[in-house]
Amino acid sequence: MKESLLEILCCPLDKNDLELEDAEYDDSSEDSEILSGTLVCTACGERYPIEDGIPNLLPPDMREESPA
Amino acid sequence: MHDDAEDGPSDGPDDEQKRAVAAAFDDAAAHYLESDAHRQGGDLEQLADWCADATRALDVATGAGHTADAIADRGLDTVIAADAAPSMVATALEAYDGLEGVIVDAERLPFAPGTFDAVTCRIAAHHFPDPVTYVSEVARVLEPGGTFAFEDSVAPADESLGTFINRVERLRDPTHVECYTTGQWLEWLREAGFEIEATKRMKKHLDFEDWADGQSCTGEPRREVERLLREASPDAKAAFDIEVVDGRVESFATHKCLIRARRLE
Numbered sequence: 547m548k549e550s551l552l553e554i555l556c557c558p559l560d561k562n563d564l565e566l567e568d569a570e571y572d573d574s575s576e577d578s579e580i581l582s583g584t585l586v587c588t589a590c591g592e593r594y595p596i597e598d599g600i601p602n603l604l605p606p607d608m609r610e611e612s613p614a
Numbered sequence: 615m616h617d618d619a620e621d622g623p624s625d626g627p628d629d630e631q632k633r634a635v636a637a638a639f640d641d642a643a644a645h646y647l648e649s650d651a652h653r654q655g656g657d658l659e660q661l662a663d664w665c666a667d668a669t670r671a672l673d674v675a676t677g678a679g680h681t682a683d684a685i686a687d688r689g690l691d692t693v694i695a696a697d698a699a700p701s702m703v704a705t706a707l708e709a710y711d712g713l714e715g716v717i718v719d720a721e722r723l724p725f726a727p728g729t730f731d732a733v734t735c736r737i738a739a740h741h742f743p744d745p746v747t748y749v750s751e752v753a754r755v756l757e758p759g760g761t762f763a764f765e766d767s768v769a770p771a772d773e774s775l776g777t778f779i780n781r782v783e784r785l786r787d788p789t790h791v792e793c794y795t796t797g798q799w800l801e802w803l804r805e806a807g808f809e810i811e812a813t814k815r816m817k818k819h820l821d822f823e824d825w826a827d828g829q830s831c832t833g834e835p836r837r838e839v840e841r842l843l844r845e846a847s848p849d850a851k852a853a854f855d856i857e858v859v860d861g862r863v864e865s866f867a868t869h870k871c872l873i874r875a876r877r878l879e
Contacts, residue, residue, distance in 0.1 A: 547716075551714055551716075554726055554729045555716070555724055555725065556724055556725060558722040559722065600707070600715045600716070600717060601716050602700065603716055603717060603719075604717055604719055605719055605722055607629045608629055608632055608636070608698065608719055610636075610700075
């Protein structure tokens with residue numbers, strides 16, 4: 547995912563801002579591509595994973611423990 | 615603390631339902647990329663044309679990404695392909711360049727208010743347990759004046775025909791929630807603060823075997839759904855163009871509605 551996507555993403559539960567933690571970037575791309583990391587809600591603390599460059603913003607009650 | 619959905623919090627059965635849909639579509643991802651019914655058709659071009667002037671669009675329940683790609687072709691700066699099934703999002707991003715992917719629940723969208731000037735959703739909302747909350751979420755993430763280009767399978771106004779087609783769809787795909795009437799969608803949209811700019815109705819003709827294969831409908835449910843179609847009332851046969859040849863259902867048609875709605879200021 548492009549780093550600029552962070553500006554429009556929010557917590558699906560309370561719609562508050564997210565903070566990026568433990569980010570790994572793809573150095574080969576021109577834009578800042580985030581490969582993995584964790585998005586953490588600044589209000590409720592819920593954590594959302596970024597895996598294979600795709601942020602998973604499913605609320606925890608819908609998230610599979612091991613993605614298919 | 616959480617779940618600020620306007621029309622009642624999501625409860626257990628809804629979440630189970632949504633997880634089941636996501637899992638079913640993870641299984642069906644490859645088929646949908648190849649599916650003629652989801653790839654072709656003037657409806658796709660129509661939805662994309664309605665978004666041609668937008669700059670940043672969200673495609674909800676993107677599936678294999680056909681709609682997201684069609685919008686991106688209109689030259690938008692940013693198109694986000696969003697789905698509840700992780701493998702669907704991955705499939706869409708592999709198939710098409712220039713898309714961004716996000717895994718989302720359509721009824722709890724993870725985007726700031728007014729983020730988009732276009733939102734699309736093509737032939738998917740009949741899987742959503744809470745369409746009222748879904749529509750209010752679309753209104754929230756659209757900026758005032760933004761376009762919602764929507765298409766779904768709909769039920770005819772005649773109640774018995776609606777019951778019939780929903781029964782057929784549920785037998786083939788247990789994650790099917792409900793096809794609503796066009797009038798119901800228009801009412802929900804207006805209540806959520808949309809103005810209706812255009813409504814188009816069309817039929818989509820489906821080869822029975824391909825349609826059943828699409829959700830791996832086999833065995834007894836497949837025989838049952840074929841029997842329902844074969845033995846349908848004359849009214850239903852006419853409404854859904856059910857073609858029976860030598861005792862086998864060859865094809866039938868579902869009703870689709872395309873709606874262009876504008877978020878009011």
